[in-house]
Structure formats: C-alpha cells, structure tokens
Amino acid sequence: MSKSEKKAVVLLSGGIDSTTTLAIAKKEGYRLYAMSFRYGQRNRFELDAAKRIAKLFEVKRHLIIDIDLRLIGGSALTDNIDVPKGRTDQEIESGIPVTYVPARNTIFLSFALGWAEVLRAEDIFIGVNSIDYSGYPDCREEYIRAFEKMANLALKETVERRMKIRIRTPLIKMRKSEIIKKGLELGVDYSMTISCYDPLPDGRPCGLCDSCILRKKAFQELNMVDPAYSG
C-alpha cells in the first residue's frame, strides 16, 4: 500500500499539540480521519475549534464521540473543582495537577483503536508531549508503548496478522516552542487553536491556567505574539 493510500486516525482536541500532529500526519501523506470527544469538558469552545481545523485540513471524516466523563468525575476539567490559576513554573512542574482526567487518554485511544480497525488504519496519531506539559502520566512514552502493545493483542485484525497498530507520537520529545515552530513550517494557523482549560464566557482564553501559561511562554521564546491572544 502506498503512503498516499494509508489512513491515519488522529486525535484532535483543537489545541496546539493535536493541530500540529494533524499537520504532521497530512505532511506524511496519510488520508486523515480525525476524532474528537465531547466528554463534559469545561471548555465548550474547543470542539468548535476542532471542527474548523478538521475542515481546513480536509480530513476524510471527523467523528465526534459523546462520552460523559462527569459521571466518573475526579477532575477539575469535568467537575466543580477550581482550575488552578496564575501558578509559577515551579508549581506547574511539581506533580500531577487537578486538571488531570482519570484514564482520559486511555479512553480516547481505545475509541481510536476501534475506529482504526474498522477503517483498516494502522496509524493512530496523538499529540502527547512530555517536555512542556502538565505531568499527566498518560502522556509519557512508557505508557504509550504499553498501550500499543496491548492494542496489538486486542483486535481481530491484529491477532489475525492483517494489521499492526502503531501509536504515533511525533511531538513526544519536543518542547512547546519547537512544536509551534514545526507547525508554522507546515503552515498551521495557530489563531484557530484553543488551549485554555477554563475560557471566559465569550470564548477568550483565561490567560492564567497552566495551559495558557505554557502556551504564552512558548510564543515568548519564539519572540512571537500568540495569534489566538492578540484579537
């Protein structure tokens, strides 16, 4: 099968990392199948961003899955727990914050896995990153490789040896500023992306949550104005 016929499932949240990952998969010549989740997250604008980005990248299909993780709870992103604001770099780097959502990437990757089997797509792209990140355990290389191993034992198509699943993580060792640089080279318009954990009622980013702070710092390192904050 030539690269141009190869399909990839790409997890797309509408933030910097997943959008850059989508651009990388497109650059590699895959036919793109984007997957997003309405999981009860506070940020109700990110799915609109994901939809606009999927359209711009001309994905073959964009599947939005409804799963109510509020039933399970345990996170500031889905529960009535305050999202931390104005933390220092040191505070951000110290341990796993309350914005962690239990088993989120495992749940997302599991749905992607089912869809990948139906599509006969061997590559699943996820924009995890373990350098400028929030310390989430399910963003680490070791976790991703364990998921991949499990995935290749889970499916009819992998067990019958017609498919081999690869979990692709092109950003995993990149700094946030490197990710943005890479995306700009690939023509990503970051004004379309949204990263905030807890945006204002009009959709503007709060500017104070860990995600906003990491983003702001990355654009500063590149001596750039973040196009999503400049409006």
Place this chain on the structure above:
Amino acid sequence: MSKSEKKAVVLLSGGIDSTTTLAIAKKEGYRLYAMSFRYGQRNRFELDAAKRIAKLFEVKRHLIIDIDLRLIGGSALTDNIDVPKGRTDQEIESGIPVTYVPARNTIFLSFALGWAEVLRAEDIFIGVNSIDYSGYPDCREEYIRAFEKMANLALKETVERRMKIRIRTPLIKMRKSEIIKKGLELGVDYSMTISCYDPLPDGRPCGLCDSCILRKKAFQELNMVDPAYSG
C-alpha cells in the same frame, strides 16, 4: 485495608459470565461498583437484566455509561449485519465471528479504569473466558495482562504508587458449565440473566445465535434446564 473495605469495579452485561463474576467478587467480600454500557447493542433487554442483577447483589453503585459504538461500526451486534444463527460447534470454533465488536473490552476496561481511580478501587473484575467462547481476541489472558500493565502506567494514582490495578478474570480458564456450577454454588439465579445476541421482540432469547447455543450446551452438560429458556 481489610478485605471488607476493599472496593471492586465489576463490568456487568447481565449475562451468565458477568453475573457469576459479580457473585465471586461479592463472595470475596468486596464493596461492589457495577458498570454497564448502553453502546448501541441489538439486545436492548440486557441492560434491564443488569439493573435487576445489580440491585439483587446490593451493589453500592451501578453506573450505566452511554457510548454509541454504532458510530464506529464494524460489528453484527451494532450494525445492520446479520447475527449468524444455527451454527455447528465446529463453525462456532472457527475464527472470530461477525459479532466481534472492535475494541469493545478495551473501551469498557478503560472506563472501568477511570472509575477505579476515582473510587480508589484496585480491583477490576471482568467475566472474560477463553474456553467456551466466541474467539474474541480481547477475552484472552495475554490481552488482559497487557491491559493491566498499561493501566498501571496510565493513572496518577498508580504512577504515584498509591494504587496498583489488578484486572481480575476469575472465569478465564473455566468451561461454561463450570461457570454455571460455580454460580449455582454462590446462589446465582440464572433466570435473571440474558445471553442472546439478537432476542425476539418480546425479549425472549432467539435460541439460535452462538451465545444461545453455547449456553444451551452448558446447561445440557449439567443435565439441567436453563431457567431463562423454560418460561
């Protein structure tokens, strides 16, 4: 922590295997948290059975998660693909049938994993069985152990070493008739369970799908009348 304070998440479909698994977890003294899924399955009676069974076993909580796997497709249980009927033992044992649902146990276990972390429940029970079964890859020991390994790398609580997840599969090496025998010893009322892939409009089992055939055979081996079919 004494056994009586220990919590277990138990995946409960309302069939023979998951009900027997629930009875085993109860016998072991766990506080029970049952989890079921409305995933677009043909059998719209099995969730009612699961609810009645959860109530009878006095579970602390029974969470029913809505996920529409019809969006992903690829299975006779969720799509407009005919469920095979009247197959011989040899046909049932030859390969993975069209009733296979892509990544189903991976998706179910992922949700159970998230809930287990929030509850601080270290044990997740699943009634998989690789003897009298339909050949599904995600029912095998090798798959389960790979999931468990991934799970212990996925969570805040496991990575910070406050929890260790165990995927408990008490039935994995048991024949279907042994499972029923075990359940009867524990007082399970199998008239409450439903196994059929494609029941009649009034809720009665079809008697002809692989699941009905495996069930019928098991009761015959025990020289018993299946209480769910005798009504």
